[in-house]
Structure formats: structure tokens, C-alpha cells
Amino acid sequence: MSRLLQAIFGRLPIGWLQLTHNRTRFAAALAGVAFANVLVFVQLGIMNSMGAATLRPYEFFQADIMISAGDSNAMTDGGNVARQWLLQAMADPDVTDGMGLFLANVAWDRGEKDISLSTFGVDPVKPGFINPAIAGDLALLEVQDATILDRLARGLTKEEAAGVRPQTPLAFEAQGRTLVAYTTFAGGGGFGGDGYMFVSDQTFLSLFPARSSAAPDHILLKLRPGANVEAAIARLGRLISDPSLRIRSFAQAAQDDLTYQQTRRPTGIIFGFGVLIGVLVGLVIVYQVLSTDVADHLREYATFKAMGYGPGFFLGVVFEEALVLGIMGFIPGLIVGTGILSLMGKITTLPLGMSVSMAVSVFIGTVVFSALSGAIATRRLAAADPADLF
Amino acid sequence: MDSKNILEASGLNHWFGTGDARKQALFDVNLTLRRGSFTVLMGPSGSGKTTVLTLVGCLRAVQDGQVTLLEQQLNGASEAELVALRRRLGFIFQAHNLHESLTATQNVVMGLQMHRGVSDAQAQHAAVHALGLVGLSDRVVYMPGNLSGGQKQRVAVARALVGNPALVLADEPTAALDKDSAAEVVDLLKRMGAARGTTTLLVTHDNRILDRADRILTLEDGRIVRIEDRG
Ligand SMILES: Nc1ncnc2c1ncn2[C@@H]1O[C@H](COP(=O)(O)OP(=O)(O)OP(=O)(O)O)[C@@H](O)[C@H]1O
Ligand SMILES: [Mg+2]
Numbered sequence: 001m002s003r004l005l006q007a008i009f010g011r012l013p014i015g016w017l018q019l020t021h022n023r024t025r026f027a028a029a030l031a032g033v034a035f036a037n038v039l040v041f042v043q044l045g046i047m048n049s050m051g052a053a054t055l056r057p058y059e060f061f062q063a064d065i066m067i068s069a070g071d072s073n074a075m076t077d078g079g080n081v082a083r084q085w086l087l088q089a090m091a092d093p094d095v096t097d098g099m100g101l102f103l104a105n106v107a108w109d110r111g112e113k114d115i116s117l118s119t120f121g122v123d124p125v126k127p128g129f130i131n132p133a134i135a136g137d138l139a140l141l142e143v144q145d146a147t148i149l150d151r152l153a154r155g156l157t158k159e160e161a162a163g164v165r166p167q168t169p170l171a172f173e174a175q176g177r178t179l180v181a182y183t184t185f186a187g188g189g190g191f192g193g194d195g196y197m198f199v200s201d202q203t204f205l206s207l208f209p210a211r212s213s214a215a216p217d218h219i220l221l222k223l224r225p226g227a228n229v230e231a232a233i234a235r236l237g238r239l240i241s242d243p244s245l246r247i248r249s250f251a252q253a254a255q256d257d258l259t260y261q262q263t264r265r266p267t268g269i270i271f272g273f274g275v276l277i278g279v280l281v282g283l284v285i286v287y288q289v290l291s292t293d294v295a296d297h298l299r300e301y302a303t304f305k306a307m308g309y310g311p312g313f314f315l316g317v318v319f320e321e322a323l324v325l326g327i328m329g330f331i332p333g334l335i336v337g338t339g340i341l342s343l344m345g346k347i348t349t350l351p352l353g354m355s356v357s358m359a360v361s362v363f364i365g366t367v368v369f370s371a372l373s374g375a376i377a378t379r380r381l382a383a384a385d386p387a388d389l390f
Numbered sequence: 391m392d393s394k395n396i397l398e399a400s401g402l403n404h405w406f407g408t409g410d411a412r413k414q415a416l417f418d419v420n421l422t423l424r425r426g427s428f429t430v431l432m433g434p435s436g437s438g439k440t441t442v443l444t445l446v447g448c449l450r451a452v453q454d455g456q457v458t459l460l461e462q463q464l465n466g467a468s469e470a471e472l473v474a475l476r477r478r479l480g481f482i483f484q485a486h487n488l489h490e491s492l493t494a495t496q497n498v499v500m501g502l503q504m505h506r507g508v509s510d511a512q513a514q515h516a517a518v519h520a521l522g523l524v525g526l527s528d529r530v531v532y533m534p535g536n537l538s539g540g541q542k543q544r545v546a547v548a549r550a551l552v553g554n555p556a557l558v559l560a561d562e563p564t565a566a567l568d569k570d571s572a573a574e575v576v577d578l579l580k581r582m583g584a585a586r587g588t589t590t591l592l593v594t595h596d597n598r599i600l601d602r603a604d605r606i607l608t609l610e611d612g613r614i615v616r617i618e619d620r621g
Contacts, residue, residue: 006510011503012496014489021491303487306449308477308504310470387449389483390440390561 033329036282041337100216121204150187153195322374540571
């Protein structure tokens with residue numbers, strides 16, 4: 001390590017030697033940096049997983065444009081959209097197909113613990129709107145009370161899920177009705193429910209008699225291949241006379257939902273804040289270590305100043321220390337962070353885990369912020385006046 | 391400037407503090423150092439010896455008077471020029487000021503590394519050689535914490551000398567040393583002066599050193615009151 005640093009800096013690795021001289025303090029400093037890293041990793045992991053969970057339902061569908069109520073910030077909230085706008089939209093030359101999407105939570109009554117399923121009511125004869133992994137089974141939903149069940153739903157055992165086939169359907173009680181799952185798909189538990197379920201719009205309406213076929217939650221539209229989505233949206237805006245509706249590309253709707261979850265919802269804000277706290281903790285720890293180190297070595301630094309070392313040298317030493325702390329603190333931080341996230345993932349069945357992009361960005365952040373604290377700590381060097389040495 | 395002189399200072403006045411606390415520490419000090427000479431500066435405590443050393447060593451700005459060091463005017467020199475000049479000086483402080491986390495050799499290497507174009511291997515070699523000159527061949531990988539006071543001061547001497555400085559400035563380098571170590575350090579400085587033409591300006595209260603000096607200057611209350619040439 002010492003040799004490596006010597007080769008990099010072209011001088012004795014003073015910073016490294018100085019940091020490692022006092023092993024206890026060095027270990028404590030690394031633990032501090034690692035702790036800050038773990039903090040950031042856990043918060044980011046939860047945030048990412050919230051993001052993934054938010055985007056997950058959008059992956060079940062294939063559409064170009066989504067029309068939603070004005071107060072619909074997320075797929076799962078907001079009012080209904082009148083079905084008449086679907087018919088209106090079909091008048092546009094580029095719109096080739098449309099489907100109303102119904103959406104509500106269904107509680108699968110399992111005695112001691114219900115499974116809450118985010119349930120989509122879709123038109124079973126329009127597989128084009130559904131992810132190909134599910135679309136092939138869509139026709140099964142034409143039978144009344146038939147469902148396609150999320151085999152990854154929280155609370156559902158693996159064996160139970162594996163047994164669900166068209167030949168061996170699984171009947172269960174929900175909302176006072178008996179539903180029959182004919183097959184399964186890979187959904188995944190999110191923050192809003194334990195899992196997902198597909199039913200036909202007819203079945204949906206019998207589950208929720210208060211809902212009307214004339215008012216789905218969203219309207220999905222497909223455009224002719226090669227059509228300009230933005231231009232179509234603009235035309236639809238003129239065609240649809242209700243200005244309160246949100247007419248967005250499907251991708252934009254997903255992005256808006258994500259932004260909303262991360263910046264407007266308390267959970268998103270709390271975890272975003274947690275990341276900030278982690279960064280600040282790291283910054284303060286590295287600053288504290290480096291500035292104490294500078295203060296402890298003022299005489300030596302003053303001696304070097306007297307000997308003719310310039311400001312670049314001192315900045316280099318402090319940067320060297322910052323890099324050593326940042327890099328060596330990151331490694332245990334990464335290991336512990338990965339462990340905690342995968343443990344949390346196991347316990348919550350949320351998609352929690354370390355990702356390469358997360359590790360890389362936290363690493364870069366750690367190095368940058370360490371260098372920043374180092375730069376602040378060098379201000380203390382001004383106090384090293386060689387004239388006071390004699 | 392006489393080319394035999396490495397330093398010429400004339401009419402040096404120096405003040406510390408501001409306002410009512412302003413106090414003059416040096417009065418019209420004149421001083422020349424011949425190349426290769428060994429000059430001792432003595433005088434009672436508070437007489438201004440250290441102040442002279444810090445001015446000559448480019449560690450303090452000259453307030454009044456002329457100082458020419460190594461053919462360069464110190465008055466009005468830029469900070470970068472002063473730093474460059476300091477690289478040609480060797481400093482020995484009363485405290486050794488060794489870096490606790492560097493070995494003896496690494497400490498001495500620091501005395502070379504501010505010069506560009508010195509390879510690691512060269513620096514290492516020169517440092518070990520310098521430690522040999524101060525009689526520490528068997529201590530090259532020791533940390534300062536494991537050296538005696540005299541040994542530490544000798545490492546500091548090696549650090550000051552390894553870069554072949556034109557002028558060595560030493561402020562009571564032997565104060566912390568026992569009689570034998572003190573004599574050793576002074577002899578070493580003298581020998582280096584003879585062998586390499588290094589000039590030494592040494593502040594001391596130590597009478598044992600006086601008989602080794604080429605010239606003795608005595609300061610009292612900021613004024614040079616006696617100049618004694620020997621040899
Ligand atoms: N940084 C400073 N600020 C204010 N006054 C100072 C400072 N340094 C020195 N002085 C004053 O200047 C005068 C000369 O001090 P100097 O340190 O040069 O004396 P000295 O001969 O080296 O003494 P000693 O033998 O005790 O080291 C003293 O009166 C001292 O109090
Ligand atoms: Mg003094």
C-alpha cells in the first residue's frame with residue numbers, strides 16, 4: 001500500500017504513514033466512514049426499492065398513452081376517467097386501440113392474515129395492452145371470477161403458488177366472492193400491497209359493485225407504429241374537452257409517479273433525507289479526523305514549510321489522507337451495507353439489495369466528499385507558522 | 391556583495407506587536423557570513439537571537455534593513471522566491487521536530503524531497519548515507535519514538551544536511567543534549583562545513599561550543615555588542 005501510494009504521489013506517502021501510525025484512531029476513522037456508507041446504502045437501497053416497486057405495475061402493461069384523472073399522481077390514486085373519452089380518442093387517426101384499466105386492492109381472506117392484492121381489471125380480449133409474459137394467459141380471464149395470481153405475493157407459499165395451473169386451479173375467498181386463480185405471473189410485493197392480480201373488467205365490477213363500467217381508473221391507448229406520441233398527445237388534448245385530465249405518454253406517467261413517490265410522499269422524503277444525513281455524517285467524520293490530524297502535526301508541517309515545501313505538498317498530503325479514508329472506509333461499508341440490505345430484503349420480501357450502479361455512485365460520492373472535507377481541513381494548515389518553531 | 395559572503399545583512403531593525411504592545415526587538419543589526427564559516431550567535435534570553443535567525447532564514451519578512459542571502463535580496467522577494475531560497479538552507483531546531491510516523495530514513499528523505507528531480511532511490515541512498523555520517527547507520531529504520539534525545543537530534547542534523555544546504559541555521563541545537571552528544575553534533579556541523587563548504591550560523595548559550603567557532607557574535611537587547619574573530 002505504502003509503495004503503491006509512493007508511486008502514485010511520487011513522494012513518501014506521508015498521509016498514509018501518518019494515518020496508520022495511530023492504529024486505534026485509524027480504525028475508528030474507518031469505522032466512521034464505513035458507518036456513513038452503510039447509512040447511505042440502506043437509505044438508497046430502500047429508495048431504489050421504492051422506485052422499483054413504483055415502476056413495477058407499469059411493466060405489466062404495454063401502451064403509448066395513458067389518460068388519467070387530474071388528481072392522479074400515482075397509478076394507484078386519483079379519481080376515475082369517463083369512458084366516453086376513450087371513444088373520443090379513438091377518433092384520432094393515429095390511435096389504433098384503447099382499453100379502460102380498473103384498479104383496486106382486493107383482500108384475499110386467509111383467516112389469520114389477509115393477502116392484499118393490487119388488482120387490475122382489464123379487457124380479456126385485448127392482450128396487446130398486456131406484457132407478453134402475461135398476455136398469453138389473458139383469455140383465461142374470460143371466465144367469470146377467474147384470476148391470474150401473483151406467484152411472488154407476500155404471504156403466498158411457494159408450493160401453493162406452484163400448484164396453480166389451468167388444470168388445478170386454486171379457489172379462494174375475496175370481497176365475499178369465490179375467485180379462481182388459473183395461472184400465475186411474476187409480480188412481486190411492493191410497498192402498497194402484498195402482490196398483484198389480474199381479473200377481467202367484468203369480474204372487477206362484480207367485486208366492486210359500486211364501480212361503473214363507464215368510469216375506469218385510467219385509459220390506455222395504443223398508437224399506429226411510428227406515430228409521433230407527443231403530437232398525438234397534443235391532438236388528444238384538443239379533442240378531449242375535459243381540461244382537468246392528464247394525458248401523458250405511458251413512460252412519462254411512470255416517471256411522474258416515481259418523482260411523486262420520491263419527492264412528494266413522506267416516505268420518499270424521509271429516505272431522501274436519510275441519504276443526506278449519511279452524506280453529512282461522513283463529511284463531518286472525515287473532516288474531524290483530518291483536521292485533528294492536521295492540528296496534531298502542526299509542528300511537523302511547520303517544519304516542512306520551513307524546509308521549503310509549498311502549499312501543493314500539504315494539500316496533497318491531506319488529499320492523500322482523504323482518499324485513504326474514503327476508499328478504505330468504503331470497502332467495509334459496502335460489505336456491511338450489502339449484508340444489511342439483503343437481510344432486510346429477506347425479511348420484508350421487498351426488492352432490496354446492492355446494485356453495481358449504487359455501489360459505484362456511493363463510491364464516487366465517498367471519494368468526492370472525502371476530498372471536499374480534506375480541502376476544508378487544510379484551512380487549519382495556515383496556523384502552521386515556521387517562524388514559531390525556533 | 392562580496393562573493394566570499396553567503397549572507398550580508400545591514401541596518402536590520404525589527405518590531406513585534408502593534409499599537410501600545412509594539413516593541414523593538416532588533417536595533418541596527420549588521421551581520422556577514424563568509425562561505426564555509428562557523429559563526430556562533432550568543433546573548434542572554436530575549437536578546438533577539440532567534441529573531442535574527444528567522445529573518446536570515448526567510449521565515450519572517452524583513453521590516454527594515456537590507457538582507458542579501460545567496461545573492462538574492464530578501465526585501466521585496468515574493469513568497470515563491472523565499473520558499474525556493476529556503477530549500478537551499480538547512481534548519482536545525484531546538485526541538486528535533488521529527489515526524490513521529492516516519493522512520494529515521496524517511497525523516498531524512500523529507501530533507502531532500504522538496505527538490506525536484508531526485509529519484510526515490512537516490513533520496514533513499516543519500517538519506518542512509520547522511521545517517522551514517524551522524525553515526526546512526528544501525529538506526530535507519532527506527533521510528534523517532536524509539537530513539538534517544540541525542541539520536542533524534544542527530545537525525546534532525548542529517549535531515550538538515552542531506553540536501554547539501556549552502557547555509558545551516560541552528561537554534562540551540564544542543565540544549566536538549568548531554569555533553570557528549572552536544573559535542574558530537576557540533577563537530578559534525580564543523581566537519582560538514584570543512585568538507586562541503588557549508589556555512590553555519592548557530593545560536594547557543596553553550597560555552598562548550600564557543601572554542602569551535604570561527605566568529606562569535608554577542609547580542610544584547612537587540613544590538614550586537616561584540617564581535618570576536620577566531621582562527
Ligand atoms: N512572536 C513574537 N511576538 C512578540 N514578541 C516577540 C516574538 N518573538 C520574540 N519576541 C520578543 O522579541 C525579543 C527577542 O526575542 P527572541 O526570541 O529573538 O530572543 P532570543 O534571544 O532568541 O531569546 P531566547 O534565548 O530566550 O530564545 C523578546 O523580547 C521577545 O519577547
Ligand atoms: Mg531564541
